[in-house]
Amino acid sequence: MRRRALVWGATQPVGERLVDLLAPRPGETVLELAAGPGDTGLLAAPRLEPGGRLISSDVAPEMVEGARLRAQELGITNVEFRVADAVATGLAAASIDGVLCRFGLMLVPDCEAAAHEVARVLRPGGRLALAVWAAAEQNDWATAAGRAALELGLAERPAPDAPGPFRLADPQRVHALLGSAGLSVLHEEEVPLVWRYPSPEEWWEVTRDLSRALATILAGSTPAHEDAVRRGALDRLAPYRAPDGSLAIPGLARVVLAGRPA
Secondary structure (H helix, E strand, O other), rough: OHHHHHHHHHHHHHHHHHHHOOOOOOEEEEEEEEOOOOOOHHHHHHHHHHOEEEEEEOOHHHHHHHHHHHHHHHOOOOEEEEOOOOOOOOOOOOEEEEEEOOHHHHHOOOOOHHHHHHHHHEEEEEEEEEEEEEEEEHOOHHHHHHHHHHOOOOOOOOOOOOOOOOOOOOOOHHHHHHHOOOEEEEEEEEEEEEEEEOOOOHHHHHHHHOOOOOOOOHOOOHHHHHHHHHEEEEEEHHHHHHOOOOOOEEEEEEEEEEEEEE
């Protein structure tokens, strides 16, 4: 739940587009995988009324509880909350009409198994609405610190198949992954977004808070090295700085609608 408002403020256009593509209908059952604080699924839940329900799931119990509290704040009641791994949801085969997954699949250690689990739980004719990040070069908000650390020799370039935000940035890899699970890509598009921070210092604090990779790098660094990473990252972000010191950093996501054959 850390930084939920900031993250949702930037990525809400992606969540809204996912729900529109999924097109939930009254009476359906929709599963959100790796739901985090649940914002995307909770956009879909009202569209399932009357008679439908959302299953909001995440492997982290604290995220599931956060989503439960968010639903209570919004007065949304047609939701079931589950602590569940994306590769083993515990749901019956062919029991789900639609699946939502916003920036989660690329972080699952075995994303192939997760794709097969999605196909298993979907009914014939069911659909998946998936969001991944586009190329690292188009998402400076996430990569500036890592690139600075690489240049300083404090980090190594991650393996292409390692779980991480840009693991599924290549559209062909997404197609192959879904195809291996028997899912067909029906539509895909890019969604631009903007990350806004009141100051460079706020961007640094947020990035330190949310980036596991950066936390790992800094855990083994001296204060001087940390300062060098911070300065190098902020130099990269200088083009996005306004006269008042605030930052507006563009990002790019890709959304995909896939279906299980009827």
